[in-house]
Amino acid sequence: MIDALLAPKITGEKSIPLPVKFRLLLIVSIALATVLSTSWLTLWLFVSLDIYLWFRSGLTVRQTVKRLLAMDCLILFTVALIPFSVSGEPVFSLLSFSATKPGILMAMMILLKANIVLLAVMSLSAGIDALTLGKALVELGVSRRFALLMQFTVRYIEVLFLEFHRLRQAMKARGFKAKNTMHTWRSYGFLFGMLLVRSFDRADRISQAMKCRGFRGHFLSHEKRLVTAREYAHFVAYLSLVCLIFCTSFGTFMFPVPIT
Amino acid sequence: MHIADGVLGTPVLMAGIAMTLAGTVLGLRKLDDDKIPFAAVLSACFFVASLIHVPLGPSSVHLIFNGLIGLILGWLAFPVMLIALVLQAIFFGFGGVVVLGVNCLNIALPAVMVGALLRPLRHRIPARILGFLAGSGAVLLTGIMVSLSLYLSGEAFSSTARVVFWGNLPLSVLEGVISGFIIVLISKVKPEVLNGVQSNA
Numbered sequence: 001m002i003d004a005l006l007a008p009k010i011t012g013e014k015s016i017p018l019p020v021k022f023r024l025l026l027i028v029s030i031a032l033a034t035v036l037s038t039s040w041l042t043l044w045l046f047v048s049l050d051i052y053l054w055f056r057s058g059l060t061v062r063q064t065v066k067r068l069l070a071m072d073c074l075i076l077f078t079v080a081l082i083p084f085s086v087s088g089e090p091v092f093s094l095l096s097f098s099a100t101k102p103g104i105l106m107a108m109m110i111l112l113k114a115n116i117v118l119l120a121v122m123s124l125s126a127g128i129d130a131l132t133l134g135k136a137l138v139e140l141g142v143s144r145r146f147a148l149l150m151q152f153t154v155r156y157i158e159v160l161f162l163e164f165h166r167l168r169q170a171m172k173a174r175g176f177k178a179k180n181t182m183h184t185w186r187s188y189g190f191l192f193g194m195l196l197v198r199s200f201d202r203a204d205r206i207s208q209a210m211k212c213r214g215f216r217g218h219f220l221s222h223e224k225r226l227v228t229a230r231e232y233a234h235f236v237a238y239l240s241l242v243c244l245i246f247c248t249s250f251g252t253f254m255f256p257v258p259i260t
Numbered sequence: 261m262h263i264a265d266g267v268l269g270t271p272v273l274m275a276g277i278a279m280t281l282a283g284t285v286l287g288l289r290k291l292d293d294d295k296i297p298f299a300a301v302l303s304a305c306f307f308v309a310s311l312i313h314v315p316l317g318p319s320s321v322h323l324i325f326n327g328l329i330g331l332i333l334g335w336l337a338f339p340v341m342l343i344a345l346v347l348q349a350i351f352f353g354f355g356g357v358v359v360l361g362v363n364c365l366n367i368a369l370p371a372v373m374v375g376a377l378l379r380p381l382r383h384r385i386p387a388r389i390l391g392f393l394a395g396s397g398a399v400l401l402t403g404i405m406v407s408l409s410l411y412l413s414g415e416a417f418s419s420t421a422r423v424v425f426w427g428n429l430p431l432s433v434l435e436g437v438i439s440g441f442i443i444v445l446i447s448k449v450k451p452e453v454l455n456g457v458q459s460n461a
Contacts (some may be wrong), residue, residue, distance in 0.1 A: 022340045031357035035265055035273070067353040081419045106416060113266025117356050125350050133350065145288045146298065150343045152300030153307065160308045161300070178315045185314070185434070189441020192309050196302075197444065197450045210297050218380035
């Protein structure tokens with residue numbers, strides 16, 4: 001799981017030819033438009049846009065389905081009770097609770113929206129690693145401190161994960177098995193505590209080493225990559241498409257069509 | 261605890277974004293530039309720890325650690341949680357994009373509250389109690405805030421909100437027990453960790 005942060009499985013060549021900052025803006029605009037729209041037509045149009053973006057992204061079917069399903073399990077838990085809480089025409093009943101048609105439709109719409117957003121995030125973020133993400137955030141005007149904190153965090157996640165494995169291995173070597181006992185929870189508590197103590201020591205050493213090298217809160221060199229006219233054109237085209245699809249949502253406000 | 265996109269109502273989403281933004285700006289102001297590497301290592305530590313599953317009943321759960329984050333990092337909980345959630349949303353596919361503000365607020369605000377309440381007591385009450393109060397208190401508050409964000413999003417979520425609240429109670433007890441042991445170990449091995457990042461700057 002952690003390797004996804006540092007070394008993306010897909011290289012940038014096949015993915016959508018947009019600079020990372022534009023991809024982030026597209027993700028946010030698609031997510032916002034999806035969340036705010038209430039018409040099925042709009043949502044299905046976003047699904048088709050997502051499928052196009054997915055084709056361009058070079059993600060494999062297997063990894064896509066795996067991640068979508070993992071999230072869907074979580075959402076199903078959230079929406080499972082909605083059909084029984086919304087009043088309306090009953091469709092079926094379960095243990096004397098009846099599920100209504102508007103409730104089922106609402107639950108399905110939430111499920112669809114969440115999948116649209118996740119698929120857009122996956123397709124557009126394919127090929128981005130966490131360090132590029134930090135750089136793109138600064139280009140978009142996010143506080144430099146925030147981006148720096150994020151880049152350093154990502155750098156040490158891997159290091160501390162290895163540290164955790166060393167501690168865990170030492171426990172295994174002494175015959176530790178996780179069970180539902182106070183002993184297990186105490187051992188985990190000490191494991192986490194030791195991880196924290198070692199992180200604190202490491203943080204101190206890193207801080208001092210950085211200071212020795214003249215670190216005062218920012219890196220001095222910043223390579224700047226210029227955006228080509230072609231990339232701008234691509235971005236504007238995609239953004240207009242998102243706006244256009246979002247506008248179909250207003251159509252139903254002006255000419256209300258009953259949801260079927 | 262991750263709420264996905266498309267669930268919550270627009271006013272709830274907007275309030276979450278605004279408050280998370282304010283908290284993050286405040287948190288970053290409290291961070292000295294030369295303390296950034298230091299805060300980042302602790303932030304990475306909590307990120308790694310929250311990926312680890314601990315057995316509970318027939319299944320296993322992961323801890324949130326927002327009580328300890330509040331105790332050690334204070335207002336920095338906002339930027340630290342936001343970074344963790346952005347990384348999770350983009351690279352692991354958990355949670356959503358627009359809902360990021362609410363998800364961050366629900367975890368970071370209890371952290372800040374617990375930290376502010378318990379930090380002055382850290383030398384006065386036994387380590388195990390301090391850890392238990394921090395861990396279980398923060399998770400309990402997070403559960404309340406998650407159910408509240410669902411409840412405020414419409415009548416349809418009222419029963420889900422109730423299930424989330426009750427289902428969260430055993431998690432808060434487990435988090436409290438394990439946090440208690442964590443603080444016991446820290447106060448024996450390296451008590452200065454509890455002084456935090458902000459105060460010893």
